[in-house]
Amino acid sequence: MNKHFLISALLFVVGTAFVLQDSETAVTDTTAISEQSTGSSSVSVINVTGTIGPTTTQYITRSLRKSREAEDELLIIQLDTPGGLLDSTQDIVQELLGSTHPVAVYVSPQGANAGSAGTFITLAAHIAAMAPATNIGAASPVSMGGGEMDTVAQRKIFNYSESYIESIAEQRGRNTDWAKSAVRDGASITANEALEINVIDYIAEDIDELLSTIDGLEVEGKILNTDGAEKNEIPQTLGEIFFSFLLRPEVMLILTLVAIYGIIGEVTNPGGIIPGVAGVIALILLLYGVAAMPINLAGFLLIGLAIILFVAEAFTPAFGLLITGGAVAFFLGAMMLFQDLPDEMQISMYWLIPATILTAAFFAWIVTYGVKSLFQPARSGLESTIGKTAEVTDPILPGQPGRVFFEGEYWNAESDHPLNEGDICEIVEYKGLRVTVKPLTQPQTKESSNG
Incomplete structure (x- = not known):
């Protein structure tokens, strides 16, 4: 009875995390609308920081819908990002280019950067603005996609990215030549330079100055009434925060270890329940992350080979050679697992080396003696x-x-x-x-x- 209750409770927690983002949307929508009704005009503001990924796409899409439903003057995206995933960037750009609701991307605060994926997003907005002492550019696909590419693949990716960013800049009436150079040459410029060559529309010290500057501007056939407008911040839901945390490479590596340890622990010690349940939950969350992120298949195969070598050590008098080979395979596999991600999203050696040592020690101790015990003569009954x-x-x-x-x-x-x-x-x-x-x-x- 207690075991079934425990399993049900754990599965309920995981299921609740998956629906948090949907369950909180209606509550936040009502709050935003009620706040908007207290002023003559309002704008919605969201903060997008860090790398661009699937949860960022969902956050921006949800916020755009909420701002439109609240009948705001526009949605302001405060942006500070070193880059992100190309697929997520394309989804965001499609949302912005296809939106009839005004959207402003404001690169801030001072010292912020709209790098790589951020350049595409900024150019796709109806209004592009930057704070002083900020930068934009370095949108080459090497930074956006990560990993090594051969000459043919690199040429194809560069040609596609150049034409893609050119079409974005052309549709918004911005400098297409510089946009292409940001991809081709990795060009990066300051806010003042971006304003001079028509990459952005405005420079503003803060959001209030930006709202005052764009007041009366016509966007998508709508005259903006933003001077003194009420600012309603749309925060991320707990679900978006959770899954944003979940998709970090170091967290995915930890989930991989928990899945391995939990499932192996349950197999070698049937009836433990807790290791098996923890391992299955970690495996489900890991599969979600794998589906959302461009994980390298060769890395997974190397990790699988490492597990085989670890278990084989229990049955073969290899005197630690298979454990050593498994540790090397695990290290290379974990390093390759995230090599298709941008540099800022790749896993650190400070995580990878301890994880490799811990895994090798786990299999050298637990699996060697645990698996061997399954084949020893019965000692009871x-x-x-x-x-x-x-x-x-x-x-x-x-x-x-x-x-x-x-x-x-x-x-x-x-x-x-x-x-x-x-x-x-x-x-x-x-x-x-x-x-x-x-x-x-x-x-x-x-x-x-x-x-």
Whole structure:
């Protein structure tokens, strides 16, 4: 009863995390609308920081919908990012280019950067603005996609990225030549330079100055009334925060370890429940992350090979060679696992090296002795008495069972050889409630009396 309750509770927690983002949307929508009704005009503001990923796409898409439903003047995206995933960037750009609701991307605060993926997003907005002492550019696909590419693949990716960013800049009436150079040459410029060459539209110290500057501007056929507008911040939901944390490479590596340790622990110690449940939950969350992120398949195969080598060490007298080979395979696999991600999203050696050492130690200790114990002779129950000796109390003849005595109990016994009372026999096997024995020795006293 307690085990079933525990499993149900854990699964409920995971399921709740998956629906948090949907369950909180309606509540936040109502709050934003009620706040908006207190002023003559309002704008929605969101903060996008860090790398661009699937949860960022969901955050921006949800916020754009909420701002439109609240009838805001526009949605302001405060942006500070070193880059991110190309697929997520494309989804965000499509949302911005296809939106009839005004969107402003504001690169802030001072010192912020709209790098790589951030350049695409900024150019795709209806209004592009930057704070002083900020930067934009360095949008080459090497930074956006990560990993190494051969010459042909690199040329294809560069050509596609150049044409893609050119089409974005052209649709928004911005500098297409610089946009292409940001991809082709990795060009990066300051806010002042971006304003001079028509990469952005405005420079503003803060959001209030930006709202004052764009007041009266016509966007998508709508005259903006933003001077003094009420600012409603749309925070991330707990679900978005959770999954954003979940998709970090170091967290995915930890989930990989928990899945391995938990499942192996349950297999080697059946009935533990907790290791198995933890391992399955970690595996489900890991599969979600793998589906959302461009994980390298070769890395997964190397990790699988490492596990095989670790387990093989338990059955092969390799004197640690397989454990060493498994540790090397695990290290290379974990390093390759995230090599297709941007540099800022790749896993640090400070995580990778301890994880490798811990995994090698786990399998060297737990798996080696745990798996071996599965194949050792039974140490309890009837099977543990096979091979032990018993004393014949009633004569045993072929086809005529007798009785034997061992460990304080009498058992019906049969044998293919005749055994007399007092003989010592060896237990061979059990057939229901009858034991099969074979001759071992004869009592010395009986031999003497017969002599």
